[in-house]
Amino acid sequence: MSEKDSIYQTSDKFYVFVVCGVKVHIDTLHHSLKSFKKNTKLPQIVITDSSRNEIAIQHEYVIDIKTPKHFDHHQASIFLKTSLHRYLPKGKMYVYMDSDILAIGKNCDAIFEEYIPPIRFGADHCIMPAFSPAAVHCGCQESYDKLMQSIKDYVVQFDYCKTTNDEKILKQRDILKRRLLFIMGNKKEFLKTGIRAFFSWPIFQLDKDYKFNRKNKIWYNTDDQPIMTQVNWKKVSKKFGFRYNIFSNTIKDKKGRSIWINQCDHLQAYIDNKFDIKVKNANWQHWNGGVFLFGDTSHSFLDTWYELTMEIFNDPLWKTRDQGTLIATAWKYNLQNHPTLNEKWNYICDDNNKLFGYREADGAITKNQKKYSFPDFVHIYHRYGDNTWDFWNWINQEFKDKC
Secondary structure, three states, rough: OOOOHHHHHHHOEEEEEEOOOOHHHHHHHHHHHHHHHHHHOEEEEEEEEEEOOOEEEOOOOEEOOOOOOOOHHHHHHHHHOOOOHHOOOOEEEEEEEOOOOEOOOHHHHHHHHOOOOEEEEEEEEOHHHHHHHEEEEOOHHHHHHHHHHHHHHHHHHOOOOOOOOHHHHHHHHHHHHHHHHHHOOOOHHHHHHHHHOOOOOOEEEEOOOOOEEEEOOOEEEEOOOEEEOOOOHHHHHHHHOOOOEEOEEEEEEOOOOOOOOOOOHHHHHHHHHOOOOOOOOOOOEEEEHHHHEEEEHHHHHOOOOOHHHHHHOOOOOOOOHHHHHHHHHHHHOOOOOOOEHHHHOOOOOOOOOOOOEEOOOOOOOEEEEEEEEEEEEEOOOOOOOOOOHHHHHHHHHHHOOOO
């Protein structure tokens, strides 16, 4: 038995990572592994193709697998991820982790107790229609970008504060937007705020930081500086043929979906056309491939996921992703109602979601008006290491001795 093989004698449970290619991804892996070594007791295995790596992976347990030369690095990583069960001993339990996940909780290893055969994933941060434009080349992303630019160009005519370059004002504007989104998403807060605003004329004091002049429709800070004009969204909706709800201040398209989320049903159709697999729920809450538990009973599922994924690599209608084929595989095995992991095992930090935030006072996180105890694993799928992002700085400051 080789020295590397001896790891399998130390435990029957392992974390598994897959990384290959450019330096930035390997640096991310190294940073992530530090958090796992400090906050977990179980060993970690890294699967890679070292011939592709710009720098060496600094870890004691590495499995080196040659990937097809005609694949780019992204395809090679997905190749390894969807076939990783083929390189690992049977009779063990594994948890796959994306390299942009940090282990910062106090009870991380308890995730292995969450296994439900044949395989178990967590839910993604959006539903399938919102993921669709990122999975297939349907033209919806380009159309959405064009629509958003048109709305922006139209709205700027009424928002006289929009052109400011003052960083302080821009930050205050962003905070105000988050607070207003929180109020609109919370029925109790929306009602209380609406009643106060109704009886306030012409100045409505939202809180100690912001006030609204109902006469000129402008928001001001405590220094009486204008920071944002209240846009007449009813007028905007009419201009672009959408439906506006005055009570919830929401704009929806003809299908009843929010226009602020790029959504389409093409992925559902593409899965049917490509694989003859029918995803019967157009708004299915699909799984996130960043964390999943697997063992011997998972091999058939993983083989299918791998095979379907290899098929789309040669199809120009599909983008290089593994979640579209994960959806197809889940429905093929009739697992659409299979229990997903609690969010604490894969807490997706989505800065595009303006309802995402955090509370420093008690060490809890807020997301979509829900408050969470600090999760065991945070999944920072974008802006990893971005020192201009307040959440990233908070993570590193609050848990600097952990990650």
